[in-house]
Every structure is written in structure tokens, then in C-alpha cells.
Amino acid sequence: MLATVNINIDYAGSETTWAIIQEGDVLSSGGPYIDNNPGVIMTHNICLSEDCYEFVIYDEYGDGLGFLVGDYEVLDGSGNQVAFGQNNFGDSASHEFCLEAPVGDPPSSSFTASTEAICMDESVNFNSTSLGDPSGWSWQFEGGTPSTSSSENPQNIQYTNPGNYSVTLTTTNTFGADVETIDEMITVQASPDIAVTSLI
Numbered sequence: 719m720l721a722t723v724n725i726n727i728d729y730a731g732s733e734t735t736w737a738i739i740q741e742g743d744v745l746s747s748g749g750p751y752i753d754n755n756p757g758v759i760m761t762h763n764i765c766l767s768e769d770c771y772e773f774v775i776y777d778e779y780g781d782g783l784g785f786l787v788g789d790y791e792v793l794d795g796s797g798n799q800v801a802f803g804q805n806n807f808g809d810s811a812s813h814e815f816c817l818e819a820p821v822g823d824p825p826s827s828s829f830t831a832s833t834e835a836i837c838m839d840e841s842v843n844f845n846s847t848s849l850g851d852p853s854g855w856s857w858q859f860e861g862g863t864p865s866t867s868s869s870e871n872p873q874n875i876q877y878t879n880p881g882n883y884s885v886t887l888t889t890t891n892t893f894g895a896d897v898e899t900i901d902e903m904i905t906v907q908a909s910p911d912i913a914v915t916s917l918i
């Protein structure tokens with residue numbers, strides 16, 4: 719996952735360095751930074767597997783990140799703060815942290831239509847009834863115009879040709895996706911005058 723190190727540097731940025739260490743190996747490091755730019759946040763994005771690590775921040779002068787200005791943090795892939803420190807930590811400060819995969823389930827797709835039987839050139843409204851807090855919706859309307867939508871509840875999907883058409887909804891969230899298709903959900907009848915003509 720993508721972890722983030724934010725260093726809010728103090729007046730003496732050139733004193734500050736840091737490292738992410740696992741079993742003695744330095745996996746990532748940063749600094750020194752520029753002097754005389756207190757309050758500038760230096761951001762580093764680092765790809766790390768789900769495991770435990772040590773974050774160490776060093777100060778060459780031995781007075782930490784100064785007074786009033788300066789702090790540091792490590793964020794996990796969900797933006798949760800897993801390490802933080804500020805002020806005078808001397809030569810160095812160390813924080814153990816662990817990265818864990820977010821826990822959750824993919825959504826479950828389901829939907830309804832305002833009507834399932836229409837005449838040519840009429841339209842249908844669709845509503846997602848999906849569960850599991852989806853954050854994305856991808857619809858496919860066989861025979862419909864428009865033929866796709868990313869709305870939660872697409873309105874006025876028009877059908878111009880007689881036939882039986884399937885509808886597919888894919889919902890997504892942080893944890894995955896789910897596809898639901900209803901075959902031949904929408905039946906479009908030919909216009910009445912054609913039907914009358916065929917009876918004669």
C-alpha cells in the first residue's frame with residue numbers, strides 16, 4: 719500500500735533526515751532539506767507491503783525539529799496517522815508502525831426499472847438498490863440510448879427498436895466490485911399501427 723511520510727521542516731531543514739527500516743535494512747529514506755523554510759511540508763509517498771516497520775527521524779545538530787515549528791508523521795494507505803512526533807527529540811526518534819489492509823466487503827449490485835414493458839421510443843428510469851455502500855456505478859443498457867451511464871439512478875433511457883433487452887449494473891467500492899445482469903429485462907413493443915396492420 720501507499721504510505722506517506724510528511725516532514726514539516728523547521729528553520730534548519732538541513733539537519734533533518736529520516737529512514738524507514740525493517741530488520742536492519744533501510745527501505746526508504748529522505749532529507750536533508752533546505753534551510754530557512756520553516757513550515758514547508760515535504761511529502762514522500764512510499765509503496766510498502768502489509769507488515770511492520772520502524773520509522774526513524776534524525777537531527778544532525780541534536781535538537782530535533784526545533785521549537786514551535788516542525789513536526790513529522792507517517793500515514794498508512796487509508797490516511798490514518800501511524801507515527802507522529804515534534805519538538806526536541808535530540809539526535810533521533812524512533813516509531814514502530816504496522817500497515818494493515820483495510821477490512822471490508824465489496825458491494826452487492828441490484829436494481830429496479832420504472833417499467834419493464836414499453837412502446838417504441840419510450841424511456842425507462844433505473845434505480846440502483848445495491849447494498850454495501852457502493853461509490854461507483856457502471857450501467858450497460860442493451861438497445862438503449864444512451865447505452866451506458868455512471869449515474870446511481872439513470873433517468874430517461876430511451877429504446878427505439880422492438881425487442882427484449884438486458885440491463886447490467888456493476889457497482890464498486892474500496893474493497894471490490896459486483897456485477898448484476900437481468901436478461902431480457904426490458905420489453906419494447908412495436909408501434910400499434912404496425913401491430914394492427916399485421917392483424918388485417
Ligand SMILES: [Ca+2]
Nearest residue numbers: 733777781782
Ligand atoms: Ca534541528
